[in-house]
Amino acid sequence: MDSMPNKKKLHIAMFPWLDFGHMIPYLELAKLMAQKGHHISFLSTPQNIDYLPKLPPNLASLIDLVKLPLPHVEKNNLPKDAKATIDVPYNKVPYLKKAYDAFKDSMARFLKDSHSNWLLYDFVPYWLPASSIPNAFFNIFTAAGLSFIGSKAHLDKCKNLEDFAVPSSWVPFPTIVTLRFFRVMKIFQDNFSRDKFDVMALFRFGKVLDGCDIVAVRSSMEFEPKWLRVLEDLHRKPVLPIGQLPPVVYDNGYETKTWVWTKDWLDKKAKGLVVYIAFGREAKPSQEVLIEIALGLKQSKLPFFLVIRTGQGQANTELTKLLEGFEERTKGRGLVWSSVVEALQFEKALILLTFYADQGINAKVLEEKHIGNKHDGSFIRNSMAKSLRLVMVEEVDKIYKDKAKEMKGMLGDRTSQDRYLDSFLDYLISHLKNICT
Template sequence: MAGSSKLHIAMFPWLAFGHMIPYLELAKLIAQKGHKISFISTPRNTDRLPKLHPSISPLITFVKLSLPQVENLSKDAEATADVPYDKVQYLKQACDDLKEPLSKFLETCDDLDCILFYFAPYWLPDIATSLGIPSVFFSIFTAAMLSYVKPASGIDDRSKPEDFTIPPKWVTFPTNVVFRLFEVLRIFYQTLAGNVVSDLYRTQEGIKGCDMIAVRSCMEFEPEWLQLLEEIHGKPVIPVGVLATTVYDTGVENEAWRSIKDWLDKQKQGSVVYIAFGSEAKPSQVELTEIALGLELSGLPFFWVLRKHRGSADTELIELPEGFEERTKAQGLVWTSWAPQLKILAHDSVGGFLTHSGWSSVVEALQHARALILLTFLADQGINARVLEDKKMGYSIPRNEKNGYFTRDSVAESLRLVMEKEEGKIYRDKVKEMKPLFADKDRQDKYVDKLVDHLRSHGRTKKIKN
């Protein structure tokens, strides 16, 4: 293709907003360069995505594929945020049933140059190959996390949880970036050793079948892990930048934000701890109680976005300790509905972020230089926490190694250490030092240019019709 030719790129992210939003961020950046995007998801998910700026909306087409109904999955459940954790496996089954409608859509796209996907549709590369469409495994996780997936040519003898608390054999350099035992135990049987199709198998097959790997990261942040990925998989690995979240501001101030901003405006600069654990992580009742009482003990001002359940099918509600909100009404605010995280993190009164270590939340915090207090729950969060600990960019609340238990005292002490104490100054200073890397739009733009160049040079070569 000519160097100035415009591309048509399809994207099929996993059915989780922590995945769809970074895909949409990349779609927006590519569309700003004049390329066309077909963003594939389900109707309800698509309708809940952030609105696009009018300048790029003509270039991004949302392709809505109805999610097939499967047993044990409620009719309105189309994303991980809609279901309890133990029901996510049925969402993956429904995603597998999208194989035929997705194939039919791809067959109609004569001008499609490539498709980006993530772990769940491990069957997609075979379909793309049969149609002459290059497929790109686009990981919204870091290269460090992706490096825990077995290479196609490697031997993986990891069979028990303890095996994942040490670096895999194919990691060629010393590292402390490993899961802790309680983190593995929480995800082992669904993520690593599923009874039907595990997440690990899906990821391995997706990487094995794709033409290239794209990673939501940059060389300045984890060069050794990006290089390792290319070495062990023997195919191009393209960092696409950190994809800091952006929001199209319509100029109309949301009522919820007005109320939140009014409270934040009354707090001292850098004094507030913001607490949020994303759309998927849900503390147990015991954990919630310790977090709440730890916040109270810390004496620090706080703004807490609390999700008490995951979707309508989640009947196990978690509740704050009796009298907590009354006792802390002069100290903090608990918010139980949607809140604009990016605007909150950007507010001058926020100094720290108690987070689950989800990569999107970490990126959003670092682009505003907010100090990180880490409390992991699921998926890649343990690896992210180790990377941040290793770089002195975050401090993890001390926990029991096997069951992950932590106390209100450890919560309070950790918050005070990172927010106020001299020994925590290293974390406050480090995030300020790293801010340019996560907020530099020119750097991000160059990474997208390189990705587009790769996609152009590896673009579709032929179309095979049945």
């Protein structure tokens, strides 16, 4: 453990949004900071805490997993057993945010009693910047994604959904990073339904960005130098990249039967020609889209490894399944069983399909850098098969694979990640008194 013996040890509280796409990066950062000898309090609901990956034994004493029961809110349409976004349909997420807001009192008590030095929190608890300790908005989105939202002043001027479907006026360089209108509708539709929800998502972002002491971004100067500068210009406060947080695999030396079987299957395939398809921790394609993807895989004639979630939590019981007989028709060529950072860490070229939240912006960022081929959004089997062959076997695939190899050195570099972490922790230590007094 790199415990930084000559530096002050901090007690850092972390309060992520109830989304495993947020909780996992928060936990990765918690583990990295604990490796430096800092004490971490990681707060979430009991069910979410129990569902998180087990902590490495050498860090367990430095990371307190604090269980806060999700408060009950009267007249809230949140399904009974929902404790995270994975448990609810997309249109029910605002009700989960409403329950999350009821953490306000218990968080105030925790911060008072725990004597934490710093608080790292997410975009949802707009009421936390009023806390009495130094605080940082830890943003798990790309710097480009956060820049796209703009400052609180910009958000206050946005009156229509169309305002988000045009290039941002505050970005001083040409870019393709913007959203198509249908994606804007998906992400921001609740912001223009004032009679339905108490607090709109964009209001939360605006308040958090305006009220936090600093902004910590899961990014790097090597990956997003221009966008990080845009963020500082927008918010007039320190914006600190903390690296990409590539996950650290703790090998316990044990190989499961499933892995042995999977490895045997992979070893029989040509190197670099197996397509891996996953939709992230939260996104679940519709039945129609999944069928089109499956048929596109079949038409591509490429070997593939498809990861699907048949359901989505206790409170979201809608099932998705493949066409009857699909596994049999692709037998020997496909297995039916992630994140961008994990894929690029292993030099994998990307085909970018967007379903959820910030995925559209992320895809545009990667497309602009020629790291991945963004599918046009029409999940028709023919275009799906064409995209697969373009990236995997056609001559143009070398562009994507070369870029993926380049990104591996950037995103998977542990020395670089350690440097960003040290810089971030140095800032937290050196600015304790400046902010507290």
